Amino acid sequence: MNELRAGLADIFEVEPSAITSETALTDLGWDSLAMVSTIALFDELFGKPINIDKLKNCETVADLESMAEEA
Amino acid sequence: MTETAANDMGLSRLSGARIAGVVACVPERAVGNDDLIARFGDQVAQVTRMTGVQSRHIARQDETTADLCSIAATTLLDRMAVDRASIDVVIFASQTPDHRLPATACLLQARLGLGTHVAAFDINLGCSAYPYALWLGTMMIAGGSARRVLLLVGDTISKIINPDDRATAMLFGDCGTATLLDAEEGAQATFVLGTDGSGGRNLIVPTGAFRRDFQRHPANTNPDDTLFMEGGEIFNFTLAIVPSLVDRLVQGSGLAIEDFDLFLFHQANAFMIKHLAKKAKLALEKVPLNIDRFGNTSSATIPLLLATDCRDALTNGRSAMVAMLGFGVGYSWGGCATRVGPLDVAELVTA
Numbered sequence: 001m002n003e004l005r006a007g008l009a010d011i012f013e014v015e016p017s018a019i020t021s022e023t024a025l026t027d028l029g030w031d032s033l034a035m036v037s038t039i040a041l042f043d044e045l046f047g048k049p050i051n052i053d054k055l056k057n058c059e060t061v062a063d064l065e066s067m068a069e070e071a
Numbered sequence: 072m073t074e075t076a077a078n079d080m081g082l083s084r085l086s087g088a089r090i091a092g093v094v095a096c097v098p099e100r101a102v103g104n105d106d107l108i109a110r111f112g113d114q115v116a117q118v119t120r121m122t123g124v125q126s127r128h129i130a131r132q133d134e135t136t137a138d139l140c141s142i143a144a145t146t147l148l149d150r151m152a153v154d155r156a157s158i159d160v161v162i163f164a165s166q167t168p169d170h171r172l173p174a175t176a177c178l179l180q181a182r183l184g185l186g187t188h189v190a191a192f193d194i195n196l197g198c199s200a201y202p203y204a205l206w207l208g209t210m211m212i213a214g215g216s217a218r219r220v221l222l223l224v225g226d227t228i229s230k231i232i233n234p235d236d237r238a239t240a241m242l243f244g245d246c247g248t249a250t251l252l253d254a255e256e257g258a259q260a261t262f263v264l265g266t267d268g269s270g271g272r273n274l275i276v277p278t279g280a281f282r283r284d285f286q287r288h289p290a291n292t293n294p295d296d297t298l299f300m301e302g303g304e305i306f307n308f309t310l311a312i313v314p315s316l317v318d319r320l321v322q323g324s325g326l327a328i329e330d331f332d333l334f335l336f337h338q339a340n341a342f343m344i345k346h347l348a349k350k351a352k353l354a355l356e357k358v359p360l361n362i363d364r365f366g367n368t369s370s371a372t373i374p375l376l377l378a379t380d381c382r383d384a385l386t387n388g389r390s391a392m393v394a395m396l397g398f399g400v401g402y403s404w405g406g407c408a409t410r411v412g413p414l415d416v417a418e419l420v421t422a
Contacts, residue, residue: 036306040346043310052303 004068007041008061021062030058038064046071080265088212088220089258090205092151095248096143097128098227104241111237118241127244130227136167137175139247140223141182147249148183155184159217161191162207164200164224167231168193171280172298177401179223190217191403197274199264200224206262208252220252231276308402309343310350317351320394320406331357331408332391333381337398338362338372373397377411378419385412 009016012028019028028034035055042050048071058064103126104115111118119125130139140163148155161183163176176191185191196203201224208220225247232239278288291297313336321328334357336344341362348358359380368375373395377385384391390412398404 032302035303036340036342039303039306039310040342043346043350049307049311052301052307055303 003045004041004065005061007045008038008064011037011041019061021060021065023061025058025060025064042068042071080263082261082263083206084259084261085206085209085213086259087254087256088209088252088260089255091251091253092147093248093250094143094147094150095246096139096146096225097244097246098130098134098139100129100131101126102129107241110234111241114237115241118237122242124242124244128246129229130245134227135169135230136165136225136227136245136247137163137169137179137182137223139227139245140165140225140249141179141247143225143247144179144183144221144223144249147251151251153219153251156186158185158189158219158221160208160211160220161185161189162194162204162220162222163192164194164196164204164222165226166195166197167227168195173401174403176223177403183221185221190405191401197226202262203264205250205252205260206264209260209262212252212254218254222248222250222252224248224250231279305399306340306343309339309347309398312402312404313347313396313398314351316396316398316404316406317347317353317394320396320408324394324408326392326408328353330392331394333384333393334358335373335376335381335393335395337396338365338367338376339399340367369400370397375419377414378417381411382417385414386417388413 005019006016008019008028011034012019014028025034035052038055039050039052042048046068050067050071054067058067104119104124107115130136147153161176161180163174163179165175168175169178174191174193176193180187180189180191194200194203194207201222204222204224208217208222211217211220225245227245227247228239228243229245232243234240277283317334321331334348334351334353336347336358338344338361341360344358344360344362345355348355359376361376361380362372365372365375365379381391381393383389390410393409393411395407395409396404397406
């Protein structure tokens with residue numbers, strides 16, 4: 001999970017400490033470009049495709065983390 | 072045809088494929104000439120004397136050529152008990168596709184439950200479509216690229232008819248067909264194909280594509296008329312397909328990945344290409360990117376790379392082992408591995 005947070009920090013260009021489970025994605029600048037970067041991150045970390053509809057419904061970092069657990 | 076002598080026409084003789092079965096599908100609704108009298112009166116009899124058309128089948132508003140071809144194909148494949156996985160190529164030949172893009176053949180691949188190894192594409196021809204489709208399919212089989220080709224040929228011209236134009240409204244009917252071409256040694260076919268585009272304006276639907284009178288038909292921004300892209304889904308598709316496309320192409324070429332000098336990826340998106348190159352462990356200097364200067368030019372990205380960034384590597388006596396990889400709308404993908412160069416011409420010009 002640390003890798004996921006580190007990757008998200010890279011994507012959103014914030015300090016890793018700014019990424020917690022409760023962090024709202026909209027506060028980080030969650031848009032279609034960030035989503036594509038997140039798909040690449042999941043591919044890199046887990047080598048599996050992710051469900052785009054689910055990804056779109058993610059609101060917090062915790063939501064992404066639970067998708068990562070499924071991956 | 073104007074002044075072209077018959078012996079100027081392209082002739083080819085091919086062998087190795089036979090027509091194994093044909094099914095045609097017409098819409099349920101038949102429109103007889105009686106139904107047209109209200110609109111055209113006495114002209115119906117007059118026109119009929121000339122055209123001979125007494126009745127025609129007309130598609131419902133929500134029924135397209137693809138629907139008719141799909142029913143024809145399902146019937147054909149079921150009657151012949153054809154294993155769907157044995158079909159190698161699907162060609163949809165029509166002037167009335169479902170959308171401007173993607174190619175209708177791609178949608179029909181999925182509808183008909185055919186394998187994803189299928190090569191599927193459209194050809195935009197009307198009256199001459201069938202001989203062209205047979206020629207293409209026969210060539211593919213004769214050349215060893217395919218054993219079994221499904222030709223889906225048809226039109227729903229009723230959708231582009233002006234109901235008040237007596238020259239066309241009483242003439243056309245709708246139909247979709249399916250033809251199966253099978254490899255068979257010794258089967259022969261002779262083709263004559265020709266073109267004279269100077270007559271293009273005499274049988275034409277002027278708008279609906281991209282050359283138009285912008286005074287009368289301004290470009291529109293209606294979302295149904297403009298390109299929609301679900302970027303995340305497309306990226307997911309690329310991640311799923313492109314790495315194995317690269318592997319299969321390299322393996323199929325009998326070469327090692329290090330033997331390739333250039334990997335020309337369709338310039339979809341720089342981030343995506345870099346990710347794919349990293350994933351496939353390709354040296355970045357072998358993966359040229361010119362999307363920064365030209366954007367994603369769709370079907371043109373790979374030849375544009377050849378004419379620009381790869382020019383020095385492919386001209387003045389130089390050549391390179393090249394892998395070309397196209398993927399996207401359809402979804403459809405294709406790869407080609409070949410030695411390219413020295414090219415006689417590689418040049419970028421401005422219109």
